[in-house]
């Protein structure tokens with residue numbers, strides 16, 4: 001893991017409604033990616049992912065998604081797939097962008 | 100159409116009861132996701148990018164107005180007011196919540212529908228020509244056979260855990276509208292020397308990562324031998340198909356690796372062994388099914404309103420030119436209702452439109468509806484005298500786009516707007532192309548554009564006249580163009596033109612391609628495909644790449 005490690009956040013889908021969620025430093029799942037815990041260290045990320053995976057009654061398939069921090073220090077996903085996940089589909093104003 | 104028997108109803112309800120309990124146990128933590136996933140997939144429930152997705156089966160694309168109204172009800176009550184018709188004649192809901200899914204399935208069961216065989220490594224929902232039972236060129240309606248296959252394949256104990264998913268498509272017409280050459284098994288109805296109908300059996304076709312045009316394994320199979328022969332193919336595949344490598348597990352790879360002749364020999368050997376065990380019950384059932392799919396009682400009425408409207412109303416005439424297809428009854432037409440209004444999402448229909456269409460199917464469509472793999476809906480039996488009024492009603496509700504077979508009648512998979520496997524978006528590319536060529540498309544003429552958001556090729560890009568494949572190139576959406584594909588009985592895989600184009604550059608690339616075609620075609624009637632076949636890829640590649 002450490003070889004290819006890039007800083008990021010832990011994300012998953014909510015078990016009940018499927019919504020994209022992010023793991024916070026307080027061990028909660030937030031629907032807001034800016035609330036995600038920023039993980040810059042490989043060992044720490046592995047340990048946090050391990051913890052997140054214990055929430056299998058709350059979320060589905062947590063994983064580490066690459067992100068960087070914006071000017072405000074909040075995590076922002078770098079890959080377009082993850083950026084879409086923070087918003088919703090492009091053909092309708094559905095998903096998070098509609099909230 | 101076929102009506103569920105008490106057996107079918109009980110089977111579907113029992114499955115829902117089981118799944119309701121499995122959902123409850125998942126939600127209370129008794130089941131892990133790993134344990135639950137095979138159950139949810141057996142019931143058509145996927146986890147996608149932003150939400151769950153429920154894929155509902157529409158066997159051989161045939162459904163009733165009552166079923167369409169129920170789809171509308173489900174869309175309103177548990178989803179976001181619309182449904183998405185797929186390239187496998189299914190409908191998908193993009194936003195169900197897990198704790199509602201069993202209720203949705205109950206609502207489907209109320210109208211004899213379900214989500215079984217829409218996922219997993221089983222024999223999937225069987226697909227057929229969407230003009231079945233109506234097309235003028237048809238030998239016989241393939242749907243009784245399709246229903247027989249559905250009943251045989253549902254929960255078939257031997258074929259619940261195949262190496263990979265398995266798709267069967269049928270056509271009763273020589274004109275192949277069911278893409279039979281790109282299925283694990285394709286069945287094309289033929290007549291033998293005595294005039295008796297049977298099937299040419301095609302095996303090992305498929306798109307995806309390794310696209311293969313299926314090969315004929317049996318030139319002519321009498322109808323009575325169909326099920327044992329299918330069972331023989333499945334049985335051989337089940338025993339020698341690869342399970343060690345996901346990408347080599349489809350039957351197309353098995354046939355390639357073993358060789359068609361050796362594969363055929365194994366199938367024939369197996370067939371000889373199991374043939375005696377088919378006692379004829381299947382044929383008795385087939386006879387019953389043929390009665391269930393009897394043609395409607397056609398009306399005799401004046402068709403002059405149709406001829407007049409064609410002469411006097413240019414909008415109607417344009418629509419009639421693209422959206423009507425010859426019916427076996429001379430006073431009737433097959434109507435394709437386009438779900439490709441320019442700028443809309445291919446295959447999407449809102450609940451209001453569903454209800455309108457259900458009403459129209461009842462008033463002037465003999466209560467018959469179809470979904471096509473091209474993501475449109477069909478009224479297969481409309482009397483020509485009713486067409487002007489039907490067109491007016493469709494128009495009022497955004498369902499009369501006159502573009503069937505034209506550049507905006509695009510197949511597009513959900514891509515990265517919904518699909519968790521996607522590498523790039525498909526829908527906005529389709530929307531942009533449709534809008535860009537809106538004015539020009541009747542001048543451009545027949546042209547099939549097919550877009551997939553990843554190599555799995557749900558958007559059939561390999562067999563598009565112009566295929567577009569979405570990829571991820573170094574963290575950027577990129578679109579590769581293929582040319583010269585054909586999804587018909589002359590099935591052909593398109594050839595890659597070269598490097599992909601970025602999200603911003605794909606529309607300008609399409610513009611150059613179309614301009615090149617318009618400049619190069621010998622007459623206004625020479626289609627894109629004919630021009631491509633005459634000239635080869637060179638002028639199109641030049642148009643695509645010479646400017647860089």
Ligand code: SF4
Pocket residue numbers: 512513514515518519520521522551552553554555556557558
């Ligand atoms: S082609 Fe790929 S992106 Fe499109 S629906 Fe299929 S798996 Fe998803």
